[in-house]
Amino acid sequence: MSNNEGYPMQTEFFVIKAKENGVSVIGMTRGESTRFHHSEKLDKGEVMIAQFTEHTSAVKIRGKAIIQTRHGIIDTTEE
Amino acid sequence: MGNVIFTTDDLQVQCPECKGKGEVNHDGTTTSCEKCEAKGVILTGLGQTLLHFVKSHLKIET
Ligand SMILES: [Zn+2]
Numbered sequence: 001m002s003n004n005e006g007y008p009m010q011t012e013f014f015v016i017k018a019k020e021n022g023v024s025v026i027g028m029t030r031g032e033s034t035r036f037h038h039s040e041k042l043d044k045g046e047v048m049i050a051q052f053t054e055h056t057s058a059v060k061i062r063g064k065a066i067i068q069t070r071h072g073i074i075d076t077t078e079e
Numbered sequence: 080m081g082n083v084i085f086t087t088d089d090l091q092v093q094c095p096e097c098k099g100k101g102e103v104n105h106d107g108t109t110t111s112c113e114k115c116e117a118k119g120v121i122l123t124g125l126g127q128t129l130l131h132f133v134k135s136h137l138k139i140e141t
Binding site: 022024026033034035036037038039040041060062 | 088089091092094095096113114115116121122123124127
C-alpha cells in the first residue's frame with residue numbers, strides 16, 4: 001500500500017475530539033463485507049485526525065465526541 | 080501516566096456488534112460475528128503494533 005499514490009494529501013479527512021474518556025473510533029473495511037478492522041480509544045480531550053483510505057470506507061464512533069467533517073460539525077451528545 | 084504503560088483497553092476494544100461474545104443472535108439463530116471475525120474484540124493501532132512486533136520476533140506462523 002502506498003499512501004502517496006492512491007491517497008494523496010488532499011484526500012478527505014475528519015477530526016474527532018473526545019468529550020469523555022473511552023470514546024471508541026472503529027474503522028470499517030471497504031468492500032463487500034464490512035468488518036471492523038481497527039479501533040482506537042480516545043480519552044477526554046484527545047483528538048484523532050483520520051482519513052478514509054483504501055482499507056477504511058466507514059467509521060463508527062461511540063461515546064461523547066465532537067466530529068468535524070467537511071459537511072460540518074457533529075456533536076454526538078446532541079439529540 | 081506514571082508507571083502504567085498501557086492496559087488491555089489500550090490494545091483492544093469490545094466489538095459493538097456482538098458485545099464481546101463473538102457471536103450474534105438473529106431470530107433465534109446464533110452465528111459467529113462477522114464484524115470482528117468472532118474474536119469479540121477489535122485491535123487498536125497499539126494492539127496491532129504490539130502483535131506485529133511479537134509475531135515478527137517470535138516467528139509465529141499465521
Ligand atoms: Zn463481534
